[in-house]
Amino acid sequence: MKHFDDALATMEFRLAWEQDGIRHRDCQHAQRVNFWRDILPPSLVDAMHRRPGVDTFEFDLEPGAVLPRRSESGIVHVRPEAVERRQVDGLEIVPRLGRFYPRGILSRVPGVFRENAQPFRCIGLSEDCLTADLNHPLAGKRLGVEVQVHELRPKFDEHGGAAVDWLEMATTGPGIQARADGTPTDFFADDPFARLDGDDDGIFYERPRLVQHIDDAAIGVVSRLYGKLIRPGADVLDLLGSWASHLPESLPLNSLAVLGMNGEELAANPRATERVVHDLNRDPTLPFGKGRFDAVVCTVSVEYLTRPFDVFAEAARVLKPGGVFAATFSNRWFPPKAIRVWPVLHEFERMGLVLEYFLNSGKYDQLQTYSLRGLPRPANDKYAAQLPYSDPVYAVWGQKG
Numbered sequence: 001m002k003h004f005d006d007a008l009a010t011m012e013f014r015l016a017w018e019q020d021g022i023r024h025r026d027c028q029h030a031q032r033v034n035f036w037r038d039i040l041p042p043s044l045v046d047a048m049h050r051r052p053g054v055d056t057f058e059f060d061l062e063p064g065a066v067l068p069r070r071s072e073s074g075i076v077h078v079r080p081e082a083v084e085r086r087q088v089d090g091l092e093i094v095p096r097l098g099r100f101y102p103r104g105i106l107s108r109v110p111g112v113f114r115e116n117a118q119p120f121r122c123i124g125l126s127e128d129c130l131t132a133d134l135n136h137p138l139a140g141k142r143l144g145v146e147v148q149v150h151e152l153r154p155k156f157d158e159h160g161g162a163a164v165d166w167l168e169m170a171t172t173g174p175g176i177q178a179r180a181d182g183t184p185t186d187f188f189a190d191d192p193f194a195r196l197d198g199d200d201d202g203i204f205y206e207r208p209r210l211v212q213h214i215d216d217a218a219i220g221v222v223s224r225l226y227g228k229l230i231r232p233g234a235d236v237l238d239l240l241g242s243w244a245s246h247l248p249e250s251l252p253l254n255s256l257a258v259l260g261m262n263g264e265e266l267a268a269n270p271r272a273t274e275r276v277v278h279d280l281n282r283d284p285t286l287p288f289g290k291g292r293f294d295a296v297v298c299t300v301s302v303e304y305l306t307r308p309f310d311v312f313a314e315a316a317r318v319l320k321p322g323g324v325f326a327a328t329f330s331n332r333w334f335p336p337k338a339i340r341v342w343p344v345l346h347e348f349e350r351m352g353l354v355l356e357y358f359l360n361s362g363k364y365d366q367l368q369t370y371s372l373r374g375l376p377r378p379a380n381d382k383y384a385a386q387l388p389y390s391d392p393v394y395a396v397w398g399q400k401g
Contacts, residue, residue, distance in 0.1 A: 009033040010151040013170040016144035019178040022355065022367045028170035029374035034155070039165040041066065044147055055150075061143040066167055070140035075123075078130045082107045084114075088344045089196075089335075095122045095130055098185030100176055100346050106132060119346060123180055137175025169374075177351035177369050187341055187353050193306040197336035201279055204337055205261035210243050210268060213300045214330050215383070217375045217390035222246045222328050225370065225395055226297060229324050234294035237318065239311070240280065240301035243268035247297075257288065284310035288318045295324050302327045303342045303350075304334075308357045316363035319400040325364065326397035327354050347392065354396040364398030371395070 013028045035045070047057050063069055084105040086093050095101060100119040103112045109132075124131030145167075179185055197204060212219065227248040230236060234253055238245045241258035242265040257274040260266050266275035276287060284307045296315045305311055315325045331347055345353060351369045358364045375390035377383065 006155050007035055007152050008155045009035070009149055009153075011166070012148045012150065013166060014146040014148070015170060015174055016146070017138065017141050017174070019141070020182050022178070022369070024174065024177065024369045026170070026174035026370075027372040028166070029372065029376075030164075030166050030169075031374070031376060033166060034161075034164075036155075037161065037163050039163055039168070041145075041167055048149075056146065056148045058144070058146045061145055063140045063142060067136050067138055067171060070135050074133060074135040074139075076106070076109055076132050076134060077124075078106055078109065078132060080128065080130065082109075083130055091190075091340065091344065093344060094190060095125065096186040096189050097122055097125055098180045098183060099187070100137075100349055103132075103134065119176065121180055133180070136171070137178070138171055141175070143171075173346070173348045173373075174371070176346050176348035177355065179352070179355075184359070185352055185356060187345075187356055190340070192339060192341035193308075194340045195306070195337055201261060201281055201337070204334075208262050208264040208268075210265060212244075213332060214391040214393075215381045216378045218330060218393050219246055221372050221375070221393040222299060222395075223248050225328065225393075226295075226326065227251050229326055229397060230295045230297075235292060237286075237288065237293045237296045237315075238272075239296060239298040239315070240304065241266065241269065241272075241299070245269060245271055245297070246299050247271065257293075259286070280311055281306045284314055286311075286314045286318050290317055291320045292318050293323060294320055295326070298325075298327045300329050300333070302329055302354055302357075303338045306339060309360050312357045312361045313363060316361060316400050321400055323400045324397055325358075325400070326395060328393060328395045329354075330391040330393060332391060347394065351394050351396050358396065358398045363401060365401045367396070367398040369394070369396050 011030045011033050013030060015026045017024050043059055044057055083095060084107065086105060093101065098121065100121050103116040103118045103120050104114045106112050121133040122130060123133045223246050226246065230251060232252050235255045236253055238256065238258045241260045245256060245258060255273045256271050257276065258266050258269050258272040259276045259278050261277065261279060263277050266272060266277065278287060296319060319325060329350065333342065341353065342350065355367065355369065358367055371392065371394050373392040377387050377390045
């Protein structure tokens with residue numbers, strides 16, 4: 001197609017960046033990209049015109065090329081009385097070092113209004129001052145950008161509408177999962193592992209729930225990721241598992257042990273070769289020998305762990321050297337059983353929390369994070385009429401050192 005101005009495209013923007021030796025890849029699916037109206041990097045549009053028929057384009061963004069450069073003017077100092085104390089689910093939010101909060105909680109800061117939801121990072125705390133970093137979380141970082149054109153189709157008419165800055169959308173969120181200057185983020189004050197429902201987990205999980213916790217498109221993303229991380233013929237452990245382990249059907253396994261809370265759910269898992277009912281919040285010791293598994297996966301369940309440091313250390317114990325532990329999650333969970341800190345975090349900040357679990361154990365290297373947002377919600381999904389987009393997928397993984 002020669003004239004992109006007369007086309008609509010389905011594309012995917014992929015950002016690759018690194019900090020503190022951890023690699024990050026954040027992806028944004030884009031539908032109905034309008035070349036006439038929307039905002040795209042000029043270098044991308046130029047490359048598409050010069051290379052017709054090519055569907056994947058790669059380029060680097062140096063600091064300041066698209067995102068504002070990091071600036072000392074973005075560092076502000078605020079008195080404690082100028083920081084609004086808000087509540088989430090009845091819990092008061094108290095700023096902690098390294099964490100992100102909406103700018104709107106800051107008063108007496110020029111250009112900041114109460115409704116401003118843009119995040120700032122708390123980089124300093126004392127009795128008489130909070131130091132806030134208003135810079136973009138990716139400011140100062142070199143970004144590798146890959147753009148893939150999945151579909152290009154004619155546009156028969158133009159009705160106008162709001163322009164979308166697709167690169168701005170793709171860079172909103174990424175960066176928040178990284179530490180500030182290599183300093184551990186303070187996720188662990190304020191009793192973070194308490195829950196709304198503190199009763200025995202066996203009571204809550206006594207009734208089987210043979211339901212999908214994320215939609216089919218998100219399941220496909222998780223399955224493809226596991227297919228890349230797990231070698232054929234592997235021995236795999238599915239932690240906090242259920243009736244489906246979301247592993248690719250095309251991936252042959254030597255064994256699949258599934259550890260969960262409900263025997264009926266585990267019995268319904270067609271790929272399981274071993275099923276173990278075990279409450280990790282009561283006893284985080286995994287009932288398996290040292291170095292048994294090539295891979296451990298934890299799918300949309302890491303937010304329920306009340307003793308994650310122990311569990312992540314145990315996962316390393318049962319992994320073979322070089323084995324991978326991958327945790328995937330989305331923005332849906334059972335509120336009564338999620339740990340207290342989970343719902344108050346930015347979605348990308350949750351990857352930072354899980355990274356701290358890995359880092360705290362000291363037993364993993366080759367740490368990576370991954371995110372994918374913006375896929376269309378499947379038409380047969382029960383929420384398709386209310387939610388246009390698929391459940392986002394976030395993942396953190398590492399190899400046993």
